[in-house]
Amino acid sequence: MQAATSGSAVAQVAAHLHTPATLAHLLAHSVARAPDRTALVFGGRETSYRELGLRVAALARELRQRVPRGGIVAAPLANSPECVVTAFAAFAAGVRYAPLNPFYGRSELATLFRARAPDLIVHNRDSAAAARALAEDTGGAALLELDATAPFEDDGGDAAGAILSVCPDLSPDEPALLIFTGGTTGLSKAVEHSHAGMVFSVRAHCTGWELRYDVERILDVAPLFHIWGLGFAMLAPLYLASTLILLPRYQPEQVLQQLQRQRATVFAGGPAPIYAGLLASPEFASTDLGHLTLALTGGSPCPQPLREAWMQKVGTPLLEGWGMSEGAPLVYNWRSRPQRPSSVGHPAPGIELRLVDVVDPSRPVPVGEPGEVCVRGPQVMRGYRLQENPAETGLDADGWLHSGDVGYLDADGYLYLVDRMKEMILVGGYNVYPRQVEDHIRQYPDVADVAVVGIPDPYLGENPYAFVVARRGGSVDVDALLAWCQETLVKYKRPVGIQVLDELPRTGANKLDKRRLREILKATTSG
The missing domain is CATH 3.30.300.30 (ANL, C-terminal domain)
Structure with a gap:
């Protein structure tokens, strides 16, 4: 491939953002920085950074004993404290965290592990039935039930150090995450990301949207088994030593109530229907959203009238982005740059963006001409895993991810998505x-x-x-x-x-x- 069609240099991550070696170091840094600050709000219960760190360390020690290095911990969990604790415990234990949609049917869950069974399935009371069925259908994987709100004893020790002591030789290049998506064959694939890739991803999110240490209060309804919910909504506030306000599901009135009550500064949002539902709610007009500085959307087209209505009624821009399980963020509307109708914005930090002919991928297309969007960067996956055909990595020989999405660039480097090559x-x-x-x-x-x-x-x-x-x-x-x-x-x-x-x-x-x-x-x- 030739030089990037936009002709622009690759954007850099903001210099003031620290670089934790791994996702375990990400959490440990915030635990040490603000141990008494609220890390997580869920169902009216607040969890401090110290408590979160101790719970993560305790579970990580158990995982270290029960799962081999690089093994798979599957977690069929809806949004809950158990999601957050299990994810970081897996990261700290040097095993791969595989979040699963607990609302899948039995056969849907089982087919995810057709090539290799998980080593352990962590669940809570609500997902016990799904976990048992998955264990039965994958050869009897071990089960572990977790209650991340049960009473526990604080021994007064070093919570941050406890996280890092579980696997002291953990490397940035080790695999951290297996997140499932669909492939071009229509069969689900496990996308693997490293610690370094996920750390870069959250720093890239914080750069373009100018998120702040210590003060952000990020409200999330996106599922934590989805790349957006996990990669941004969970990781960003905990990276920034800020607060994650986690809701179990999307209900417009509850979202509005919590945005006001928790004085959220960022709404992680999601697809356009979330915002349409909020605007249509009878509670919207009486909700105080004056503290909200940023609202984010993606996953489906965001109609321009919806953007304009949100801006008019809230006074906060609705910023759209584009990513996928194989890599995020890829392209987004930067906070400090003007938006253009129907555009998903500019490349995120670290991302090289090229558009190629849909018939002849060796031929780059010029500005204004539609082509397949290809990306390369630190936050792009390591490849597909658990494959019946291990040679199918999803990346070409030069490390480019061919997205299957068709778009075009304008003269100023804004990307517009217009179609998809896949049947998806x-x-x-x-x-x-x-x-x-x-x-x-x-x-x-x-x-x-x-x-x-x-x-x-x-x-x-x-x-x-x-x-x-x-x-x-x-x-x-x-x-x-x-x-x-x-x-x-x-x-x-x-x-x-x-x-x-x-x-x-x-x-x-x-x-x-x-x-x-x-x-x-x-x-x-x-x-």
């Missing part, structure tokens, strides 16, 4: 691969064949939409099938509509013709 459906920040939903619907007794495409949604970006063919001599009750999907699929994978066809359209080569399906969908749902 992006639903409010979650990657949904049609094959996964199709394989699931094929289990329904009345369905002979199925194809899933994306239907546009003004705030979520897209939703899955299914076309099915009934078994010969039978019929498909669409309402019953939709209800079954509601019960058996995680929310963002559920089709929002289903059409029954006599047969699925195919090309001359007898391949499924999804272009024709999209034409049918447009014709039958427009107006």
